[in-house]
Amino acid sequence: xxxxxxxxxxxxxxYAPGFFPSMECLLKRPxxxxxxxxxxxxxxxxxSEKLMELAKRMHVRVELADKALKWISGKDNCYAAVVxxxxxxxxxxxxxxxxxxxxxxxxxxxTIMRTALGLGFSDIAMIRPCVDVxxxxxxxxxxxxxxxxxxxxxSDFDEYRRMYPEHVLYPFxxxxxxxxxxxxxxxxxxxxxxxxxxxxxxxPHEFSCMGQPVRIESNEKVDxxxxxxxAAIGMYAFSGKAxxxxxxxxxE
Amino acid sequence: xxxxxxxxxxxxxxYAPGFFPSMECLLKRPxxxxxxxxxxxxxxxxxSEKLMELAKRMHVRVELADKALKWISGKDNCYAAVVxxxxxxxxxxxxxxxxxxxxxxxxxxxTIMRTALGLGFSDIAMIRPCVDVxxxxxxxxxxxxxxxxxxxxxSDFDEYRRMYPEHVLYPFxxxxxxxxxxxxxxxxxxxxxxxxxxxxxxxPHEFSCMGQPVRIESNEKVDxxxxxxxAAIGMYAFSGKAxxxxxxxxxE
Numbered sequence: 170x171x172x173x174x175x176x177x178x179x180x181x182x183x184y185a186p187g188f189f190p191s192m193e194c195l196l197k198r199p200x201x202x203x204x205x206x207x208x209x210x211x212x213x214x215x216x217s218e219k220l221m222e223l224a225k226r227m228h229v230r231v232e233l234a235d236k237a238l239k240w241i242s243g244k245d246n247c248y249a250a251v252v253x254x255x256x257x258x259x260x261x262x263x264x265x266x267x268x269x270x271x272x273x274x275x276x277x278x279x280t281i282m283r284t285a286l287g288l289g290f291s292d293i294a295m296i297r298p299c300v301d302v303x304x305x306x307x308x309x310x311x312x313x314x315x316x317x318x319x320x321x322x323x324s325d326f327d328e329y330r331r332m333y334p335e336h337v338l339y340p341f342x343x344x345x346x347x348x349x350x351x352x353x354x355x356x357x358x359x360x361x362x363x364x365x366x367x368x369x370x371x372x373p374h375e376f377s378c379m380g381q382p383v384r385i386e387s388n389e390k391v392d393x394x395x396x397x398x399x400a401a402i403g404m405y406a407f408s409g410k411a412x413x414x415x416x417x418x419x420x421e
Numbered sequence: 422x423x424x425x426x427x428x429x430x431x432x433x434x435x436y437a438p439g440f441f442p443s444m445e446c447l448l449k450r451p452x453x454x455x456x457x458x459x460x461x462x463x464x465x466x467x468x469s470e471k472l473m474e475l476a477k478r479m480h481v482r483v484e485l486a487d488k489a490l491k492w493i494s495g496k497d498n499c500y501a502a503v504v505x506x507x508x509x510x511x512x513x514x515x516x517x518x519x520x521x522x523x524x525x526x527x528x529x530x531x532t533i534m535r536t537a538l539g540l541g542f543s544d545i546a547m548i549r550p551c552v553d554v555x556x557x558x559x560x561x562x563x564x565x566x567x568x569x570x571x572x573x574x575x576s577d578f579d580e581y582r583r584m585y586p587e588h589v590l591y592p593f594x595x596x597x598x599x600x601x602x603x604x605x606x607x608x609x610x611x612x613x614x615x616x617x618x619x620x621x622x623x624x625p626h627e628f629s630c631m632g633q634p635v636r637i638e639s640n641e642k643v644d645x646x647x648x649x650x651x652a653a654i655g656m657y658a659f660s661g662k663a664x665x666x667x668x669x670x671x672x673e
Contacts (some may be wrong), residue, residue: 189644280647280650283643283646283647283650284646284647284650286640286643287639287640287643287645287646288639288640289639289640312643312644314643350661385657386661386666387539387540387541387666388538388539388540388541388665388666391535391538391539391564391566392441392564393539394535394536394539394653395532395535395536397650398532398535398536398649398650398653401646401650401653401654402653402654402657405637405654405657405658406657409602409638413640414638414639414640
């Protein structure tokens with residue numbers, strides 16, 4: 170069993186820190202899970218018993234690794250992590266996509282993934298330069314939703330566009346003329362992409378001639394909304410109209 | 422001029438770290454600004470010139486305080502802060518309110534304030550136990566929107582309710598029977614309160630018999646949405662229907 174390294178983007182494996190992200194990795198992408206790391210003092214807790222049981226079922230080895238958990242998370246209170254093989258997925262060609270153009274904050278990127286999954290989106294395109302999708306901080310912020318989504322990184326927007334030329338684009342821009350409410354009143358096509366720009370600079374001007382740019386109406390009192398907040402509002406409005414959130418109501 | 426202390430909740434003053442929050446404090450609540458702290462290496466930059474000019478106009482003293490900025494922010498890259506006198510405001514009795522019940526994460530609380538202001542809400546009730554509203558991390562996450570809002574902390578929900586008995590309550594609960602989309606299809610009263618619970622535990626069960634509980638429909642694939650995300654989606658839906666975002670369109 171080779172020894173582990175502090176996280177680097179070049180490695181072919183990453184770390185999912187925390188019980189919840191670890192469970193998600195084992196449940197949703199067991200073929201990528203290499204081993205489970207557990208903190209000594211977590212042994213015997215309900216959470217660790219559940220995690221160990223699942224690891225056993227998935228034939229993934231568990232080991233005590235107090236030091237590694239500390240440098241993986243940078244914290245003393247990280248009790249578990251899964252070491253997983255990095256792998257990218259192809260986006261579904263007939264589903265709506267979320268496109269993050271040059272996102273620079275791993276917390277925002279992870280939060281957007283978590284929100285996307287919750288609102289019924291399953292396919293995420295990341296356009297370089299962008300945060301490292303497999304950075305432990307991104308994985309943790311995503312609460313492991315990364316393992317339920319198709320995420321693919323493209324070297325530029327053209328590369329994405331060539332792959333999915335039929336998707337109707339909705340770039341989110343502060344100076345777009347059409348407000349979100351109006352945009353979703355029109356018929357929403359089956360294949361569409363919601364495109365969100367960088368935290369500081371937004372989307373480049375050329376997106377204003379692509380598809381149907383939309384803006385989230387807010388008042389003049391704040392500069393703009395946080396990126397993960399704006400993306401959530403956009404995804405919520407579209408997912409409702411596109412019926413992406415219609416879940417099994419059998420429990421109700 | 423007395424010397425400054427590291428931030429503590431008991432102090433009668435707080436710190437707004439960062440250029441943007443500092444500007445907001447000087448612009449929106451100049452009567453509370455005691456002094457401006459600037460990092461030596463920030464002198465001469467455009468941002469610091471703007472801040473110094475504003476401080477002069479508002480008759481607020483500027484001083485170099487490299488060490489203080491480091492312990493205020495916990496970071497090396499904090500170039501400015503404003504020292505401000507803590508003060509609470511009364512909530513407007515005839516406006517909609519955002520109620521945060523037992524919020525435990527200062528970043529979430531600040532982000533919710535920023536989003537609230539952007540979507541046209543001006544009045545925030547915080548119900549104890551809750552994060553420290555004036556903690557530098559809350560102020561920073563709010564991007565200084567704290568200084569444009571009426572924020573009041575109540576010792577419990579009853580205290581808030583006695584002050585504003587006429588507000589129609591909309592508690593956000595995962596198991597509420599009415600989805601958000603349906604709730605906003607009905608007439609929205611002039612005085613209403615959107616109530617959001619704690620990050621981990623949500624709202625206590627008794628809120629299910631208060632006003633009109635609503636849930637944000639999401640699919641079964643994620644546990645729940647992040648609190649600041651859920652609050653943003655709720656505020657967005659209500660602010661649109663209640664006309665809170667109708668801004669001056671004179672610039673367009």
